[in-house]
Every structure is written in structure tokens, then in C-alpha cells.
Amino acid sequence: MNPLTSKLEHFVRLSSEDKAALDRLASEQMRGFGPHTDIVHEGQPPKVLRLMLSGWACRYKLLEDGRRQIVGLFLPGDFCDLSIFILREMDHSIAAITDVTLAQISAETFNEIAFAQPRIMYALWWESLVREAIQREWIVSLGRRDTDERIAHLFCELFIRMRSVGLTSGCSIDLPMTQSELSDIVGVSAVHVNRTLQALRASGLVILKGKTLTIPNLNALMDAAQFNTNYLHLDHEGAHLDATNG
Amino acid sequence: MNPLTSKLEHFVRLSSEDKAALDRLASEQMRGFGPHTDIVHEGQPPKVLRLMLSGWACRYKLLEDGRRQIVGLFLPGDFCDLSIFILREMDHSIAAITDVTLAQISAETFNEIAFAQPRIMYALWWESLVREAIQREWIVSLGRRDTDERIAHLFCELFIRMRSVGLTSGCSIDLPMTQSELSDIVGVSAVHVNRTLQALRASGLVILKGKTLTIPNLNALMDAAQFNTNYLHLDHEGAHLDATNG
DNA sequence: CGGTATATTGATTACAGTCAATAAAAGTGG
DNA sequence: CCACTTTTATTGACTGTAATCAATATACCG
Numbered sequence: 001m002n003p004l005t006s007k008l009e010h011f012v013r014l015s016s017e018d019k020a021a022l023d024r025l026a027s028e029q030m031r032g033f034g035p036h037t038d039i040v041h042e043g044q045p046p047k048v049l050r051l052m053l054s055g056w057a058c059r060y061k062l063l064e065d066g067r068r069q070i071v072g073l074f075l076p077g078d079f080c081d082l083s084i085f086i087l088r089e090m091d092h093s094i095a096a097i098t099d100v101t102l103a104q105i106s107a108e109t110f111n112e113i114a115f116a117q118p119r120i121m122y123a124l125w126w127e128s129l130v131r132e133a134i135q136r137e138w139i140v141s142l143g144r145r146d147t148d149e150r151i152a153h154l155f156c157e158l159f160i161r162m163r164s165v166g167l168t169s170g171c172s173i174d175l176p177m178t179q180s181e182l183s184d185i186v187g188v189s190a191v192h193v194n195r196t197l198q199a200l201r202a203s204g205l206v207i208l209k210g211k212t213l214t215i216p217n218l219n220a221l222m223d224a225a226q227f228n229t230n231y232l233h234l235d236h237e238g239a240h241l242d243a244t245n246g
Numbered sequence: 247m248n249p250l251t252s253k254l255e256h257f258v259r260l261s262s263e264d265k266a267a268l269d270r271l272a273s274e275q276m277r278g279f280g281p282h283t284d285i286v287h288e289g290q291p292p293k294v295l296r297l298m299l300s301g302w303a304c305r306y307k308l309l310e311d312g313r314r315q316i317v318g319l320f321l322p323g324d325f326c327d328l329s330i331f332i333l334r335e336m337d338h339s340i341a342a343i344t345d346v347t348l349a350q351i352s353a354e355t356f357n358e359i360a361f362a363q364p365r366i367m368y369a370l371w372w373e374s375l376v377r378e379a380i381q382r383e384w385i386v387s388l389g390r391r392d393t394d395e396r397i398a399h400l401f402c403e404l405f406i407r408m409r410s411v412g413l414t415s416g417c418s419i420d421l422p423m424t425q426s427e428l429s430d431i432v433g434v435s436a437v438h439v440n441r442t443l444q445a446l447r448a449s450g451l452v453i454l455k456g457k458t459l460t461i462p463n464l465n466a467l468m469d470a471a472q473f474n475t476n477y478l479h480l481d482h483e484g485a486h487l488d489a490t491n492g
Numbered sequence: 493c494g495g496t497a498t499a500t501t502g503a504t505t506a507c508a509g510t511c512a513a514t515a516a517a518a519g520t521g522g
Numbered sequence: 523c524c525a526c527t528t529t530t531a532t533t534g535a536c537t538g539t540a541a542t543c544a545a546t547a548t549a550c551c552g
Contacts, residue, residue: 043476061386064472069389071382085376086368086484091379122332126295128374129329135284135381136317140307142388143315143433147508178530187389189509194532210517226310230289231337238332391539424498435541440500456549 002026003077003165004051008123010164010234015243018120021113025051028103033057033096039080039134040094046087048104050080055100056176060184061092070185072135073158082128084110098176110144122241126233142187145225147196150186152225155206157232159215164234175213248272249323249411250297254369256410258484264366264377267359268274271297274349279303279342285326292333294350296326302345302422306430307338316431318381319404323411330356344422358457370486372479379477388433391471393442396432398471401477405461410480454463 005022008014014022030053033039039050039057052074059072071092074080080094084107112122134157141150158215164171179197183190200206205221215221222229251268254260260268276299279285285296285303298320305318317338320326326340330353360367380403387396408419425443429436446452451467453460461467468475 059382061382063386063390067390069386071385086372086375087479088481088483089476091474092382092477126332128378129332132374132378132381135378135385136305136307136338139317139381139384139388140309140315141431142308142385144313180530181530184389190530191510191532192508195508198532228334233333233337235334237334425500426498437500437542438540441540444500452520 003013003053003167006165007077008120008127009125009148010084010236011018011126012119012236012238013242014119014123018117018243021117021120025105025113026053026103031102031104033100033102035096035098038093038095039100039102040090042090042093044083044090046081046090048106049082049084049110050094051103051105052076052078052080053101053103056097057094057100057102057179058097058185059092059094068109068184069187071219072131072179075158075161075165075187076167079124079127097181108174119241119243120237126238130231130233133233139151139229144220147186147188147192148199149225151182151186151193151196151200152205152221153227154182154185155215156218156222156225156227157217159213159218160229160232160234164232170214171216171218172212172214174211175208176211247412249299249321249413252411253323254366254373256264256480256482257372258365258460258482259488260369261489263459264363264489267363267366271351271355271359272299272349274355277348277350279346279348281342281344284339284341285346285348288336288339290336292327292330292336294352295328295330295356296340297349297351298322298324298326299347299349302343303340303346303348304343304427304431305338305340314430316427317384318377319405319431322405322413324377325373327369328370336411337420344425358448365487365489368484372484376477376479379479383464383477384431393432393434393438394445395471396434397428397439397442397452398467399445400428400431401459401461402464402468402471402473405459405464406475406478408478410478416460417462417464418458418460420457421454422457 002023004026005014008022040046042061054076055087057074057080058070059074060068060070072226074094080102114124137153137157141153145153158175159168159173162168167173179193180190183193185192197208201208205218205224207216221227248269250272251260251265254268286292288307300322303320303326304316305320306314306316308314320340326348360370383399383403387399391399404421405414405419408414413419425439426436429439432439443454447454450462451470453462467473
């Protein structure tokens with residue numbers, strides 16, 4: 001299934017017309033990007049709406065001396081920029097982490113669908129509120145969690161986000177980042193990430209082999225990270241907007 | 247002038263009807279909160295839309311062992327929660343820092359105004375995108391800036407945000423936070439905040455007296471913080487939506 | 493004016509950064 | 523498929539920044 005549809009159904013039950021509309025969004029002009037290439041640069045005007053279909057990408061900001069911070073991750077089913085109609089220029093850049101395919105949706109198509117299908121508009125609003133909540137949680141991690149907790153917390157989040165779009169296999173997900181990229185998320189040096197990962201492995205909470213992350217006991221990892229799922233709001237919160245037997 | 251109106255006019259020129267509608271929002275049921283009291287708790291359902299009229303407030307999250315991280319600041323003219331229609335429960339708490347007065351806006355009033363005045367709807371959308379951008383910038387600070395830079399950057403942001411709602415006097419703003427609250431924003435210990443503030447004072451970049459922050463040379467402080475205003479998007483970006491000579 | 497909250501200081505400890513070297517893995521071309 | 527190159531991961535030694543603990547000073551409040 002379309003990963004966007006999977007995800008939005010955690011919020012609200014969609015009618016078959018809703019789903020058809022989402023499939024139409026996901027089949028708009030497709031475009032591919034290779035790993036480690038920029039999709040949009042800071043300073044550019046946001047022109048199209050981008051929807052991730054496969055692969056991983058990230059938002060990041062650079063400081064003058066080369067320090068880099070990743071401020072968000074895009075997984076399949078995520079929108080990259082809902083600011084097209086509003087903001088003049090990007091205040092950050094977006095880069096592919098792996099091979100990425102995305103749908104580039106024009107303002108017209110988007111407007112057409114959003115206005116014809118109000119449930120979809122609500123679902124997209126929900127998506128942007130969740131994105132905001134994720135950013136808040138990242139702020140908490142960077143400000144007040146130590147490195148073990150940061151990484152454990154991130155792994156919980158990624159596992160659950162991947163599961164919500166149907167991309168887990170058992171207790172495992174693909175984790176296609178280098179340790180250096182991970183360090184730009186959790187705000188420590190790459191060397192320290194390496195050591196922390198070793199500690200996490202030694203504790204048995206995670207298994208990392210190649211580009212695969214396995215979490216043998218999700219509850220144990222969630223405990224270690226003091227992870228509370230509430231901020232992902234995956235609990236069918238828009239039930240009052242459900243399609244009447246779509 | 248209504249601080250909300252001041253702020254939104256950085257995005258788009260409003261008609262007199264728009265302004266009247268905003269004044270109506272700002273005069274909805276008023277409510278006061280004393281310093282250090284909670285306005286909403288994590289876990290509660292968001293029931294009304296809150297608009298800050300005066301004072302300072304913050305969003306925060308607590309960890310089990312008492313560590314606290316402030317994940318956002320509310321200044322006059324800011325909305326506290328635009329999630330009323332969507333999310334079932336708050337994933338964080340909101341507390342007053344100073345004496346706070348806010349308008350509590352019902353869903354009905356809000357809908358009425360938002361639908362009658364599309365420019366206002368766009369302006370509120372802009373506000374929420376800016377809030378998201380501010381969160382990203384906080385992530386960058388916590389992840390990749392050292393403590394001097396974090397505080398300098400925060401002070402620049404606060405000065406400019408206060409200026410956008412007409413609350414500066416010359417080079418000064420009210421800064422009604424304790425060092426301990428500041429430490430919960432920048433993610434270090436209160437002792438370390440104290441030492442860093444002394445260094446900033448010694449460098450002449452800021453003057454802190456009582457609860458007043460004075461920035462004698464904003465450009466110098468912005469340089470020190472590598473502060474780029476772009477993320478606040480105050481540059482009349484919605485010009486194409488302007489009222490035609492309202 | 494006393495009492496509480498906030499700010500400041502010093503001494504010590506712990507966590508994380510840096511630098512540099514080596515090992516392992518992944519990608520490339522013949 | 524192998525040899526070679528490049529990237530990524532791992533390790534150790536050393537340094538530096540910030541946390542913690544505890545004491546004292548100052549400011550604020552009724």
C-alpha cells in the first residue's frame with residue numbers, strides 16, 4: 001500500500017475516494033535522487049510539494065565552520081515541504097541519505113485534492129502537527145538526555161515510524177545511515193556515537209548488523225529511553241472524522 | 247496595537263476587516279495566570295485555542311527523574327495551541343513564566359473568522375510554519391552550538407521576536423526568566439549558564455541588569471551567534487496576498 | 493526586617509571531543 | 523572474481539568542557 005495512506009490511517013479512517021486521491025498524489029511526477037545529493041538548498045524558493053515514496057532523506061542546517069545538524073528525517077510517506085504557498089525561501093536544506101524516489105506535486109493538483117477531500121486536508125494537518133511534536137522530542141533529547149538515551153530514543157522512534165508505514169520485518173528495520181550521519185542527528189561526535197553504539201549492543205538492547213537494526217525487545221528499549229509513544233499521535237485520534245464505511 | 251496584528255503584518259498586509267477580526271480574537275474570554283503556574287498539562291485534551299496577550303509562557307517536557315526541557319517560548323501575540331481540532335491529548339505541558347493574560351478562543355469563533363477571512367487563515371498558517379522553523383533552529387543550537395553561541399543566538403531571536411510585536415524599548419527588552427529557566431532552554435546546568443552569561447557580559451555583547459536585557463550592538467551579537475534572520479520569515483513573504491489598500 | 497528565591501564562586505569529577513592510527517567494509521574497474 | 527581504492531568503523535591517548543556539590547552572596551518579597 002501507498003505509505004502515505006498507511007500512515008494517515010493511524011489518524012482517520014479513509015474512504016475509497018480518499019485513498020484514490022492519495023494514490024493520485026503518490027503517482028505525480030516521479031523523480032529520483034542518489035545518496036548524499038541535495039534535493040533542495042537553503043535559500044531556494046520552495047516550488048513543488050515533495051512526497052517521499054522510497055528511501056531516506058533529511059533536513060539539515062550547516063554552520064559557517066562546517067558543523068552540521070540534521071533537524072529532521074524523512075521516511076517513505078512523509079511530505080518534505082508543506083510551505084510552498086507561504087514561505088519565500090527555504091531556511092534549511094534537504095538531502096537524500098539513500099537512493100530516494102519522490103513524487104513532485106504541483107500546487108494545482110494539491111489544491112484540487114485538498115479542497116475536494118476535506119478528510120485528507122485534516123489528515124495532512126495532523127501530519128504536520130506530528131512533525132512538530134517530533135521536533136519537540138528531538139529538542140528534549142538534545143537538551144536533556146545523555147547519549148545512550150538519545151540514540152535509544154531515536155531508534156524507538158524510527159522503528160515505530162517505519163512500522164506505521166509497513167516497513168518493518170519482524171523486529172528489524174533498515175537503518176541506512178552512517179555513524180557520522182547519526183552523530184549529526186544526536187549532536188555528538190562520530191567517535192562518541194561509535195562507543196555508545198557498542199555499549200547499546202553490549203547491553204543486548206539492540207543488534208546492529210550491516211545496515212539492519214534489530215530491536216529484540218522493544219519494551220526494554222523503550223524503558224531504557226524513557227520513550228513515550230504519545231507524541232507520535234498514532235492512536236486513531238481523528239475517529240470523529242472517519243469515513244462512514246468507505 | 248494588538249500584538250498578533252503587529253506580527254502577522256510582517257507576513258501580509260491586512261485589510262481593516264482583517265484587523266477587526268483579529269481584535270475580536272484578542273478580546274475573547276480573557277484569563278490570567280500567575281507566574282510558575284501550569285496553563286495546560288501533558289495528557290489533557292486541548293479544548294480551547296489560547297492566544298497570548300501579555301507576559302511570557304513556555305512549553306516544556308519533564309523526564310521521569312525531574313530533568314526538564316523547555317521546547318518553546320510564547321511571547322505576546324503567539325498562539326499556544328493550534329491543535330485543538332486534531333489531537334486527542336497534549337504531549338507536553340504549558341506554563342506561565344510571568345503573569346500571563348491570554349484570550350481563550352472557542353472553536354466556533356475561530357472557524358467563523360478563519361473561513362470568513364482567508365488572508366487570516368494564511369497568516370496563521372505562516373505563524374505555524376515559523377514556529378516550526380524556530381524549533382529547527384533550537385535543534386541546531388542544542389546539537390551543534392556551544393553554550394555562548396546558544397545563549398547569544400537565543401537573545402537575538404528573542405529581541406527580534408519582541409521587536410516584531412512592538413515590545414522593545416531602544417536596544418532593550420524585558421527578559422523575565424531566571425537563569426535556571428534559561429538553563430532549561432539551552433540544555434546546560436544553571437551554574438554553567440551563570441558563567442556563560444558572565445563571559446557574554448565581559449565581552450560587552452550584552453548588558454543584563456535586573457530583568458532587562460540590553461543589546462548595545464545587535465549586529466555584533468548576531469555575528470557572534472552566527473545568527474541568520476531568515477528562519478523567522480519576517481520579510482513580508484505573503485505580499486501576493488496583500489489586501490488591496492485596506 | 494527577616495525569609496526565600498536567585499545568583500555567584502570554587503573545587504572536584506565525569507563525560508565527551510580531538511587527533512591519529514588501524515581495521516573492516518563497500519564500491520570500482522579490469 | 524579479484525586487486526585496488528575509498529569510505530566507514532573502531533581503538534587508544536590525551537584534552538577540554540561542562541556537571542556536580544557545596545558554600546556564600548545578593549536580590550526580591552511581604
